[in-house]
Amino acid sequence: MKIRLLPVSLFAALLFIGCGKKETSAASTAPSATTPAATGAPAAGPSAAAPSTSAAAVASATPSATSSQARTIEITANDQMKFSVTSIEAKPGEQLKIVLKNIGTLPKEAMGHNWVLLKKGSDAAAFSTAAVAAKATDYIPDNLKGQVVAHTKLIGPKQTDEVTFTVPSETGDYPFLCSFPAHYVVGMKGTLTVK
Numbered sequence: 001m002k003i004r005l006l007p008v009s010l011f012a013a014l015l016f017i018g019c020g021k022k023e024t025s026a027a028s029t030a031p032s033a034t035t036p037a038a039t040g041a042p043a044a045g046p047s048a049a050a051p052s053t054s055a056a057a058v059a060s061a062t063p064s065a066t067s068s069q070a071r072t073i074e075i076t077a078n079d080q081m082k083f084s085v086t087s088i089e090a091k092p093g094e095q096l097k098i099v100l101k102n103i104g105t106l107p108k109e110a111m112g113h114n115w116v117l118l119k120k121g122s123d124a125a126a127f128s129t130a131a132v133a134a135k136a137t138d139y140i141p142d143n144l145k146g147q148v149v150a151h152t153k154l155i156g157p158k159q160t161d162e163v164t165f166t167v168p169s170e171t172g173d174y175p176f177l178c179s180f181p182a183h184y185v186v187g188m189k190g191t192l193t194v195k
């Protein structure tokens with residue numbers, strides 16, 4: 001019985017508040033929604049300019065969708081000839097972005113680094129040996145290029161390079177290394193496990 005009394009006044013009050021809120025929020029979001037659309041339109045391109053609100057939503061959704069597709073793995077390399085990451089797990093067909101940062105200070109000629117992923121079953125030691133004679137091609141030997149799944153550039157101190165690639169569909173272990181002479185021997189190597 002008490003319930004009957006309450007709802008009438010409460011309902012009326014809530015409706016009032018509700019209506020008031022709706023109106024003010026609708027009024028406040030309308031101009032703020034058009035402003036980013038207007039500023040975002042030129043960057044998104046001429047095709048996105050026509051339907052202002054939906055174009056803004058699409059423009060903001062697209063970059064986040066592509067960046068979430070590629071999983072980023074940051075690997076540092078240093079003067080001690082060590083990778084910060086030596087073991088990576090990935091799913092078949094996954095998009096991976098490897099960001100290699102050389103945090104050392106020694107010159108590139110003496111302490112350059114790269115990140116080279118080889119096909120499953122490749123002999124990384126043999127690749128490293130062959131790479132010694134491949135200075136002209138940044139230590140990626142031409143005759144073994146077919147074994148390379150993906151690789152960064154050879155980078156000097158304080159430099160960064162990245163490579164985005166699709167993880168092979170076949171499960172198993174894929175060796176990676178720095179192919180700068182002797183770095184593999186010292187331990188600049190690791191494994192990408194696809195499973």
Ligand code: ZN
Pocket residue numbers: 077081111112113114178179180183188
């Ligand atoms: Zn190296």
